[in-house]
Amino acid sequence: MSSRRFAKVLPAFAGILPAAMFVAGCQGQMRDQISYRAQESPLPVPASAVAQNDEEVNLDYPMEVTGGPANPYGNPSKAILTLGKRKYEAQCGSCHGLGGNGNGAVGSALLIPPYNLQQPMYKAMSEGQWYLRITNGHPFGPGIEPIMPKYQKKLTIKERWALVSYVKRELIK
Numbered sequence: 001m002s003s004r005r006f007a008k009v010l011p012a013f014a015g016i017l018p019a020a021m022f023v024a025g026c027q028g029q030m031r032d033q034i035s036y037r038a039q040e041s042p043l044p045v046p047a048s049a050v051a052q053n054d055e056e057v058n059l060d061y062p063m064e065v066t067g068g069p070a071n072p073y074g075n076p077s078k079a080i081l082t083l084g085k086r087k088y089e090a091q092c093g094s095c096h097g098l099g100g101n102g103n104g105a106v107g108s109a110l111l112i113p114p115y116n117l118q119q120p121m122y123k124a125m126s127e128g129q130w131y132l133r134i135t136n137g138h139p140f141g142p143g144i145e146p147i148m149p150k151y152q153k154k155l156t157i158k159e160r161w162a163l164v165s166y167v168k169r170e171l172i173k
């Protein structure tokens, strides 16, 4: 090849080579990511996980699998417990009752009554499981709005943990 012709071809190669390297490089990495596919259960949240944002909580999370995320307020202050009580009474009391017995005024009008939260199974539920329930509500099935509302948008992460701390440590302890 004459050096003039070579000079013409060179730019074409210069473009293709990085492109080829990019494609080859990415394929392996993208495919090998930790992820779950349709119809596959999500990976359980490890017990040591602390929820920092809403995306970390998966709607389909099977709460029975592990204890769920740890309460970042470990040993909650009086202020946190007071905040939790206020939020419980404002957000949950109307359905589950101020004492958690499932006898709130709105609740009694529902087709499916809100559960009595004083039952042993709810006392046994970890704080992480409670947190996930409050965040996600209780869906009946895919695409069906839960009767038990989700509080992901209605309460901040701090408010949800405060609520859980109050419920578990004072209301139903």
Ligand code: HEC
Pocket: 088, 091, 092, 093, 094, 095, 096, 106, 107, 110, 112, 113, 114, 115, 122, 130, 133, 134, 138, 139, 140, 146, 147, 148, 149, 151, 163
């Ligand atoms: C509009 C009424 C309503 C409100 C408000 C409400 N709940 Fe519920 N909740 C229900 C109903 C109805 C059920 C039972 C039916 C179901 O599980 O879908 C339920 C179920 C639950 C369960 C059991 C879920 C399970 O998997 O067994 C928990 C825990 C719970 N609620 C906690 C709360 C807390 C905490 C709040 C406040 C942040 C709250 N609920 C607010 C109606 C309500």
